[in-house]
Every structure is written in C-alpha cells, then in structure tokens.
Amino acid sequence: MHVVGLRETISLVRRRKYFIAIFVAASLAILAIALASTSNRYTATAGLVLERKEAPMLEAVTELQSEERDRSAVETQMDIISSRVLAGRVVDALNLVDHPWFNTYLPVDPESLGLLQVIRQKLSQAAAAIGLDLWNEPKKLPPVSVQRDQAITNFLAKLSVTRSGESFAVFVHVSTPDPELSAALANTVAKVYVTWLQDIKRQAMSDAVTFLRDRAGQIAARIADNERKIADFSRLNDLASEARDDVLRQQIDGTNQQLTTARGELAAIQARREQARLLLDRADEVEGATLTSPLLTTLRGDLARIIRERAQYASNLGANHPQVLKADAELTSLSKMIDGEIHRILEDLAGEERIAADRVRQLETQIGDLKGQLRDRGLAEIRLRELERDLLADQKLHDLIVARLGGLDPYAEITRPSAQVVSVAAVPTQPAFPQKSRIMLGGLIGAALLAVILAVGLEAVDTRIRSAQRIAQVVQLPNLASIPRLKQPWFRREHRDPLTHLAEAKRSSYTEALRSLYLASAIRLPMARPALLFTSPLDSEGTAEVAAGFAWAAANDRVRTVLVDLDPRSGLSDGSADANWPGLASVLTGQCTLADSLRPLSGIPGLDVLHGGFDHDRTPIDFLSSQNMRWLVEELRASHEMIVICCAPVLILEDADGLAPFVDGVLLVARFGRTSEQELASAANRLRINHAPLIGAALSDVDPHGQPDQQALSAANYPRRAKAYLGR
Template sequence: MEERTFGARELYSLFRRRLLLIVAIVIAGTALALIAAVELPKTYTARSMIVVETDDPNPLDTTQAQPNQQPDKSRMDTEADLIASRVFASLVVDRLDLIQDPDFNTYLPPAVAGGTSDSSGGVLSQAVGLIVWIPQKLFSLVAGSGPQDATSLPPKDVQQDRAISAYLANLSVDRSGESAAMTISFFNDDAATAAKIANATARLFVEWSRDNKRQDIKDAVGFLRQQSTELASRIAAIEGQIAKYATEHGVSSDPRDDLLRASIQQANEQLSTARGEYTQAQARLAQVRLAAKNGDTGAGVDPLLTSDFLTSLRNDEATAMRDRAQLAGNYGRNHPLVQEADAKVAAVRAMISQEMLRTIAVLENDVRVDEGRVNQLVKSLEASNEELRQRSLAEAKLRELNNNLATEQKLYDLVSGKLGSLDPFSEAVEPGVRTVSTAEIPTSPSFPKLRLMLAGGLAASLVLALILVLTLESMEVRIRDLRRASKLIRAPLLASIPRLPQKFLRPALPPLETLLSRPRSAFSDAFRSLYNACTRMNGGRSKHVVLVSSGLPQEGKTTTAMGLAMAAGMDGALTALIDLDLRTRSLHTAMELGSASRTLGDYLQGDCALAEIVQTLPDIPQLDVLAPSADDQTLPEFLNSGQLTKLLEAFRLEYDVVIIDAPPVLVVEDAIRIAASVDTIVVVAAFDSTTQEALSQVVERLRFAGGPSIGWVFNRVDPFQQARGALRRAYMRRQQIRRYFFADSP
C-alpha cells in the first residue's frame, strides 16, 4: 500500500471534512475551561519585597570592604535558599503558631463549615471535596477509627514538620535579573492569610538576619578574647625560653659579638704554616739520608751536611787517604805504616758516620716536632669547629624563638585591634537585609484566571482536536484519492461522478430529476464521460453489455447504472437497463416507474415477449427499463440457472447497449455469476465511504472469476476538492466550475 503523505492541500481538505469535529472539541474544551475557572477553589498570592545590602565582611577579616559594592549572585542565591530553608521555616511556623492551623497541620481536623471557612466554593470544588471525603470516611469505618482527638495526634515534632512542609509548598522566592531585591510570594486560599504570612516572612527574615549577625559578632568577640589571652600567655612563655636558652648556651642574639670564628680562622692559618714546615722537614730528612747513603756532599745538598765539622772531617779523611796511598806505594800494603794509615782512615770515617747519624737524628727530631705541632693544631681546630657548630645550632634555635616571638606579637596586636573595633558595637548591628515593600491583601485571585484559562482551554482543545483528527486520518482507510485507488487495484478510473448539487438548507434533487432537468450539469456530464469510457473499453463494437456493481450497498451503483443508461439513450443508442438486484429492487423506485403489463417471471416461463416486460422512459425513447417491482414473484435463485444467459442473450440481440444493475459483490455471489456473461464491469466506489480493502476485494474476486475488462467509478466526489496546488488555485477552480455551469443553475 502506498504511504500516505500530508501536504497543504491534504491538510486543508482534512480540516474541511473534520470541521464539525474540530469545532465540537474546541467548544467542549473551552466550556470545560470556563467551568473550571468558575468552580475551582480560588488561590490568592501576596507579595512582599526585601533588599539585600552590600556584602558584610567577615568579622575576623582584616581586609577593607569595598564601599557601595553590589551583592554578588552567590550571596543572593544564598539568601534565597535561607528564606526557603526548613530552619527559617520552623521559626515562621513557631512565631505564627501555624501548627494550630488545619490548613498547615493536616493532622488536625478540618475547620467547621460556617465558621471561618469559605462557603462560596463552587459546585466543582464541593464535588471534589465530597469525592475525597467518602473514601476517608469508608476507611475510618473499616479501620474502626473515628476523628482524631488530641490524644491520637502524632508527636509535636511530626506535626511541626507537616506544617513546615505545607508552608514551604506555598512559599516562593524570586529575583529579577541582577537586582538586589527579592520578592517573597505566598499562596493561600484566604487573601488576608496570604498577606499576613508574606509580611511576617519578610519581617522575621530581617530579624533572623540581625540575630544571626549579632550572634556571629558575639562569637567573634569571644573567640578574639580567648585568642588574645592565649597569645599573651604564649608571648610570655617564649620570652622566658629565649632568656633561659641564651644563658644556658652562652650565645648572643647578635652574631657580630662572637669571636669564635676569628680564632678558628687564625688556627687555620697556623695549621697551614705548620703543615708546610712539617713537609719541608720531611723533605730535608729524606735528602740527608740519601746523601748519607751515597756519600754526596756536593752543591745542592742540605746545609747540615756542609757544616764546618763535617768539612774538616772529610778533609782529614782525604789527607789520610793520600798518605796511605803514598805509603802503600813505597812500602806495600802489609807495611806497618800502611796499616797505621788504614787505621787512621777508618777512625776518620767512623767520626764522619757518627756525625751523619747525629745530623739525621736532629732532622728526625725536627720532623717529629713539626708533626706533633700539626696534630695539635688539627685537634684544636676540630674542637673549635665543633664548638662553632654547637653555637650555630644554638643561634638557629634562638633565632627561631625570636621569630616565634615576633609572630605572636604581631598576631596579638592584630587580635587586639580587631577586638577593639568589634567589642563596642557588638549589640548594635545592621541585619544586611531590609524590607522595602509590604504585601497588601490581594483583591483578585492569582488562580484560576478566567482569561488565561479560557485561552489555555481554547489552545489545548484545538491542539487536542488536531491530534485527534490527524490520528483518525492516519487510521482512515476510506478512499478519497482516486490516483492512490487506481494504483491499488490496477484498474482504470472511468469517471468521477460528483455529488448531487445542493443549496444551503435545501435538500438535493433526486438523481433522475437532476439528470432530466439539468443535462448540462457536472453531474450529468460525468455519466456521459462514463459512457464514452465504457465504449472505448468495448473496442467500439456495436453490442455492449455492462455490469454495474459495488462492494457494499449504499455506494451508488443503482444511480450509476441509471445515469449510464440515460447517457447511452441520450446518445442515440438503443439501451436497456436491467435491475438484477432482486433482493432490494431499488431501481423501480428510483426511476419512478409504474407496473409493467407482464413480469419477468412471465417472460422466463415463456408466457410473453421481451417487449412486454420492459418500460420505456418517456423523456428518453431510446431507453427501456426492466425493473421488477415488489409484485414480481421472480426469485434471485434464477440467476444461478441457465435462464439468466438466455435473458441476457435476448437483450443483447434487441439492444445496442445493455446496462445491468447487479447486487453488491461482497454481500452475495450473484454479481460474480453475472460477470461471465458481460463485456465490461464497472465497479462503483463511493467517496469517503468505500474502504481500500473492500475495493481491492471486489476487483480481485471479479478477476478471479474470469470477468472481462474492469474499470471503476469514483462516486459522490466533491469536484472542488480535486483541485491541485495551493488554496488560491482551488478557489479559482471552484469559481471556474460555477461559471461554466451557471446557465443550468436554478
């Protein structure tokens, strides 16, 4: 099935068809909105206004606040949240004693009618109250509980929570843009109560803000006093620690008075000198030992080895060696004089060796002395460094104590200054918010508003009507679009027959009278088009039998058969119109015929000729009609016999065109049996009546039965709705059609 789409033309056509339904829904919805606006309980809204002042600095904050600064959004939001908080709501409930009000404490029995209750409630509100009261009463009877008295009420805190919740449900806090003003709105069914609670809320919030700020300042003063006392105690303790520590460690808070670093510097210099002398002594000792070992006494040796005593001994050794050499040359080596010379040389050498050992001993002693001096200086320097390290630690600790002392003193001065600025004004504080507008007793309810509810009811009912119309249209399967139907059944559209013209508040003329009195009307012209289409489907043959049927009754098949036959007769063809729908026999009444001389049953029995059972229409001599009346005893069963074929053959021989008004296809099988004896089948579908499924079933059944060529007719069509395109073109087509057929208008 082709998907349905909605364009401007389809929507316009849809609204025209469903106009009555849309109007009815809109009227009903608007009426209900009117009744609700009149009968619903009235709600009054009272509004008071407060202004939030410049942000108040923290009592402990030392920074200077900016003068005339606008409150920021976060503070405004905070104030609004505080007004709507349950803590502040409990204050309002307690001050106004709302826990004793049944409107807020629903645990209490309702107020007695005729006292303070509003007796002007409408019928609707009374009905709603009755509906609510009946289940409560039944439940109390089943549960065996009566009205609650003071002993059966829940605890006080539970009742207070219920009153707080009811109060907050009717409270609203609003802010306009970046304004520092906030509007407090309260809703109640009593105007005086609404104004009273709105004003009380603003007043109590100002008092609550002042009390909270006063308490904050008192807490800050108490905190500062406590801190001042503690700081004074800590300062005294730190000063005592500084004095005691300086005495115990012998340090001064001034590093310039310390002479230890100067002594350490001098010790380092002495150590460097001693280490140089020690190294020099070690070098001389090594040089002397090497010279003593090698006997080197030349230049560059240590001055100790070139002393006068050693020089004399070495000269003596040289002299003794020369003397020995002479004696050995003169007397030989074993001569006593030579031996005496050897002894002298040995004695001199012994003395030289002894002097060398003494010199080495002197140098070794110098090395030991220098080494001891170096070690002594190293130990002394290490002791001084350790002392310096200990003094540095002591000085660091002392500086830390001094820093702590300075910090505590600065904090003490700050606390003392802040305490001095707060303490004198702890009782005189500004709340930070102030009331700028009090609520007046409202004179008109905020709900329901008559105009608003009427507009809302009208809009809602219109939307509901549109949704309902579109839903019904999406579920609609009746045929309205001839192109979609032609594609669905795959059969040509032979003609679109318009609905009978009708004047406003005047009934339409019968089809027969319209065809005879207005031959140039669109209704009559449609049947001429149908006749021409059937002739073309027959291929131009001289004899033509056409069966006209529909899926269901009341779809216009009899009118179509009558109009087709009259169009054929007016065209000059010898035409016969046969009514084979023997169960209804509506053609006889539609054509306003009298009784024929003989009946169809007489002809079937062979008692008369064909010309005796037909009647000629006076206005159309070429048209004969076989329309059995109620007196004709012919039964529909004869359509199942061979007599039907003989009857149709007789008519085919006598007439050029034979039109058969057959029973509905989906009701009985008569039309299926007749279809085998005709040349063309015309299926009638009524606009906005025949469904797509029914039309498809009719065509399929006729095709399955082996019927001839099939076409269909769209009956009762509004010609103005066939205009395509925009609404202007539809209007122009309507005017063109009216002007064309103006001559035939009565």
C-alpha cells in the same frame, strides 16, 4: 521528499474538519470545567533590598569575606526566605495551623470549596453513608507537630521568591484565594525575615565577642610559651652568636686545601709506583725510565759503560773472547742489582702510598664532621626562625583580636539587619490566576494546533482512497471519473431514490462527472450493444448511484439503455412510483415476460429499469444460472443499446465473479474517504482471478476540497465557477 504546502494543509483541515472541531470543542469544554472548578488566586508582593555591603561588625565573624555580595549570596538569601525554618516562623506568627487552607487535616468551609472539591465531598459523604472510606481520611486529628509540618508545606506551595535581574531587590509573592490573607502573609514573611536576620547577627556578635576573648587569652599564653622555647633552644644549641659559623667555615676551607694537597701527593706516589712496576715487567726500557735514586743512577751508568766495552770487545776480539764473557757476567750482575734497587724503591713507594691514603681519609673525615656541625647549626637556626615566626604570628593575631574586641564591645547590643523592607504588600484587587480569557484563548490555539497535529498523524496512517492517482497506483486501473458529492441541506437529509433525483436533476458538476464517466467508458467498450457491470469492494460505496448516473448519461446521449439492478440492497427501487412492479425474479419464475418487467422512467426518456425483485435473504446468483444469464443478456441486447448492471459487493458476495463472463466490461467503484487501499486491491485481485474484463474504476462521493492533490481537474474542482457558468 514531498513538501506539504498551504493548499494541502487546508485540504487536510477540510477532510478532518469534524475531528478537529470535536477535539477542539471537547478540549475547551474540559478546560472550561477545570477553570470553573478552580478558585481565584490573589497574589500579593512585598519587596526587600539586601545591603550591598555588610556592616563592619560582621567582618569579625566573616574573616576575609568579600564586601560585595555576589549572585550566589543573593540566591542563598532567596533560598533562606523560602526555607522551612522561616516558613515555620510565619506559620507560628499567623497561627496558620488553625487555618483549613494550610492545615488540610481540619474540616473545610463548604463555601470555599471548588467544583471538584464539592464533587469529592459529595462522593465521600455518599460512601460514608454505606460504610466506605474512598480517600482514607483520618478519623482523628494527628499530633500538632504533624499539622504544623502540613501547614508549612502548604504555605511554601503558595510562596515564591524572585529578583529583578542582577539587582539586590528581592520580591516575596504569596498567592491565596483571599486577597487580604495574601497581603498579610507577604508582609509577615518580609518582617519575619528581617527580624530573623537581626537576631542571627545579634547572636553571632555575642558569640564572636565570647570567642575572641577566649582566643585572646589562649594566644597570650601561647606567646609566653613560645618565648620560653626560643630562649631554651638558643641556649642549648649555642645560637647566641654567628661568629662560630665563620670559624667552622674557615676550618672547612683549610682542611679542604690540605685534602687537595694530600690527594695530589697520593696520586704522584701511585704514578711512580706504577712506573716502577712497569720497569720490572719490561727490563729493556730501563734506560729511558724516569724512576731515579742515587744507587740506581750509579748502576745505570756502570751498566751503560760495560755495554759499550762489551760492544768494543765483541767487535775487536770476537763474541767468545774472555773479555766479552766477563762483560756479559758483569752485565748480568748489574741487571740483578738494578732490579733489586727497583724492588726497594717499590716498597718505599708502597709505604708512602699507605701514609698518603691514611692522611686523605683523615682529612675527609674531618671535613665531614665539620660539615655535619655546620648543618646541625643550620637546622637549629631554621627551627629557631620557625619559633620566631610563630611568636610573631601569635603576637600579630593577639593584637588583631584585641583591636577587634575593642571595636565590637561598644556594638554588642546594637545590630542592624542586612536587609530592609522597601515595599509593603498591598491587598490585590484582581486575581492573578486563573486569567480565564487568556487561558481560554491559549487553550483554543493549543487545542487547534494539537488537533491539526493529530489530524496529520491520522492522515499518515489512513489508507483510504482520496485521489484518482492513488487508485492507479494500487490497482493499476485508470480512474475514469470522480463523481462529486451531492450536497443536501442540513434540515432535509432524507434518502432519495437515485433515479428520481436524476430525473429532476439539472445540469451541474455532478451530472457533468457522470457524462465524463459515460464517455470514458464508451471509448473502452467499442463493441455494439455492450453490457457493463458495476460493483464495489464493500457495501455503501455508491455503486447504485454511479450505475444509475451512468445509465442516465447514456439515455441522455440518445442511447437506448436498460439498468439491471441485481443488488438487493442497492436502494434503486426505494421511492419508486410502483414498488410492486414485477422484477427479474418474476420473469425467471414465469409470472411475467421480460418486456413486462421493464419499467420505463417518465422523467428520463430512453431508460428502462429492471429490478431484481429478489428476497433479501437470497441473491440473484441463486436464480441466475449461466444459461439464464446468457439468455437475459441476449434478450436485453435485442431491445437496448446499452446494458448497465448493478451488482453486489465483491468482497461480500461472489455475484460479480459469477456474472463477469457474461459482460463486456466491469467498472470498480470506490467511495472517497471510505474505501481503503487494501479493500480496493483485494476486490481488483478477486475480479482478475476470475478473468473479469476490468476497464477502470470510478471514485464516488468526492469532496473536491478534501482531495490531497488536484491532478485530474474537472468541473468538480471548480464548484463556484461551474455554478456561475451554468447559471445555478
């Protein structure tokens, strides 16, 4: 990322100095016109202090309101001061509806008009003269209510309310072109606000007393009604004594005990019945059963005895003995009798179970009824307590209202506002706006900063060539030299022939740059008696000056040089000693020889000039065929050691493309801050298509202080030191 430093910023400012200067001057001119058309505004300030605590009287209206004013309360009062309601009172108090500064529907005094308003008035008068209405001005005044609303709006535009930090001091500012009117308005706003607060409190106090008196009567009637309701409710629900609750709870406890006993008996009966059922299902377990009755016990004893006797008979007499068979018959009979007894016991247990279950249900129902009675009494007591609380609240509220009424009545006609004026607005002596010196200074700084920002933006989108490095990046050609700009006095900027200037030139950074170009080109032209073509993408790129300077540097190096001017608009022949000297056109038409057309320069020994001598509507390529061009180059090589050809721009005429095959090198000239990257690249591509022997480029008219970088340093980068060193 490239970081723009101070040096590059200064360079940017130097490159765009004219744009910055014009922009700043235009901005200051517009600002000066705006200030001239703006009338002075005087600001008067009145101070108010809001009370930190409200008066005790107001507490009756603002129940549970905090005594301390918070920030929102103060800001609310500031909004009230700047409200349309209060502004309307001020407008009515000072009759601002009749003032043209506030009621813009009224005609304005010509002496109080600003510059822009005067211009507008003149335009309106001129348009009215021809029957036009530019501003849609009303033909007649609107209703008074509309005028009053307009006066309120314009007054609020001149009013502002501020506070100092978190304090309770509020300042009212009014700005108008009239200092006395500003002071009168500020004081009126403060006075009207204080009076308005006092009226509001007085009305609120009166309303509060009336309301509290009505409310006290309503609450007294409600207290009497609640007392009657409590007495009736207590009588209907038998809530006079709490002993009944104790009896109900004792009954519930006793019934719960009976219910528990009944449930235990029911469970025992169900267990015995289940046991009897199991005995019937499994007759082999009768011996171990716990189910008993007198008969069942006797039968079980007989059964055990017969079982023993049968066992003895079976062991002594055999299984088929009559005694054994008799014992089996008795066993069968006893088993049937035992089963019958068990069935009887089961029936008895079923009856007992039904009786126990019915008793349990009766006890549960009785307990539910008792609990319902107790619950109903509880709800009735809750309702009774609610009625008692309502009665107590109404009694307290009634006492509070009566007490407040006793405190309010003595002050019903005496109210003190919650704000007071502590600072009366004085008549201002100095205008608050516009502060012209500060505004002009700020405008100058702002315009300069904005101009620099715009210059940076223009620089970002500017693709014009300003450095040798950029030439190498765009066309892949080395920049052989950067020719500095020739400085001329502002009072003497006439056009001069480059050759005439070079003949009179002394050693300087400009001539050293030309020598640098010559030396760099000579290294790239190792052949003997080379021909070098100078061209540029477009006109006015400094091709003629660079070509003339190159020829001058070669002549100073004791090299016999000829400068061939094939650009009809180069200006090399302007200001010559003999403007009618025959040129190349005369040679080609047979009017003179080539030697006669060569004009030596007395101020530059070893340099001859061959002008084209062509009409402006025709170019050298119209006369120079390939054979003529080859003949011309050969003839010039026979008499000179260096041939310098100045040709027309590449992107305008095809002369350079046609002459490229007959020269040993082509040098592309770009002008600093004028030739764009696209133009330079297009010219180089055009020459490469025609196989022109490009050896490099030259950057002309370079401003050393306007270069974005200083990588290729030369004497042009140090003009002061070079001038001091050369003694000029």
